[in-house]
Amino acid sequence: MEQAAKAGPGPALDLQALWRDSQIDAALESLERELVGLSPVKTRVREIAALLLVEQARRSLGLQASPPPLHMSFTGNPGTGKTTVAMRMASILHGLGYVRKGHLVAVTRDDLVGQYIGHTAPKTKEVLKRAMGGVLFIDEAYYLYRPENERDYGQEAIEILLQVMENQRGDLVVILAGYRDRMARFFASNPGMASRIAHHIDFPDYSDEELFRIAELMLARMNYRLSEAAAEALREYIALRRKQPHFANARSIRNALDRARLRHANRLFARRGGALAAADLTTLEAEDFRASRVFRGGAVDAA
């Protein structure tokens, strides 16, 4: 208290210096660079980073406040980057000193819920203990709750989760993820869970242009590049693919690229004997994409 009073007119705190020291800048920058689009998500991540930084500054003045609860829920369609952002979140929270270790434990219903009476509690507790000091990421969290079966053990796991989320919020951050409508139903039937989650982050679908940039990033990481005609074909592919069933945003794009690589390899193999330049090995051509069934209006084999 004394300290706080003293600091009133005293030297201004250097938030900039704190910002530099936390090295959060690098984490946010890589988020900006490596994740295309997702502006609501990035805004929220920045807000959380700012909050934690200010909290740190307040603590250095002796202004006591319990750490803000940071449990989150990520909702969005398949392939919108929920898991990827969760990974980043773990290292950002670690950089800000909110979690001590910064590892991510990703689980689904199978890892939390047991098969017979008395099996669930030890299983859930074991997972929670492993996640202490880091981030617990529960994918497709709505499967925990099965209203159609009143003897389902999921409820037990939810209760243990709630207890730890409330009492040991300094020890771990829980992130629930899943599709939008089903998460909404999950929260509606578990008001306790909804009220303990401070941050609901919605992942929007990607636009065609964003998907194209994602494709470029993925290819660059795999040391491939697109010829001009291939870029044109890929743009057309994205526009067509979106209209077909089972479209899963970035995941569909990754699958399309993987199939294009197959055709690329096959094409090179078909004309073996001829000379092969380095450029041939790295360049995907239009025909690698045009061969896809998407262009013939047919359904794709898999997402």
Add this chain to the structure above:
Amino acid sequence: MRLTQGTFSFLPDLDDAQIRAQVEYCLKNGWAVSLEHTDDPHPRNTYWEMFGLPLFDLKDAAAILSLIEECRRTYPNRYIKVNAFDSTRGWEALRLSFIVHRPEAEPRFALVRTEAEGRNLRYTAHPYAALRPAGERY
């Protein structure tokens, strides 16, 4: 009489921050940490009872600390120790073991003299606490 068994037992009792630091050290080395408790305070009694299973794959000491707290609540009048096992050689080797909780009062030990052949004397240290049946000591 203060029971001296395991590491650090000649030092003052460790506080929770010190226990956390020790457990962090164990986890950093990749050792599996477990808890044991007993109410039979003989210095040669090394077979204590397990409290829960050893915890594998931990990254942070918070889980152990909460387990210690739980064990203290369950057995406030027993000795509790933390063990760290190293499995890198294919078997579980005990690397570190220290007492984290003791009963409030620790009775002394009686010296029992037994006459043996040829007027020889054999000595036994017998804890007064162990005169009562298990579960009612302390």
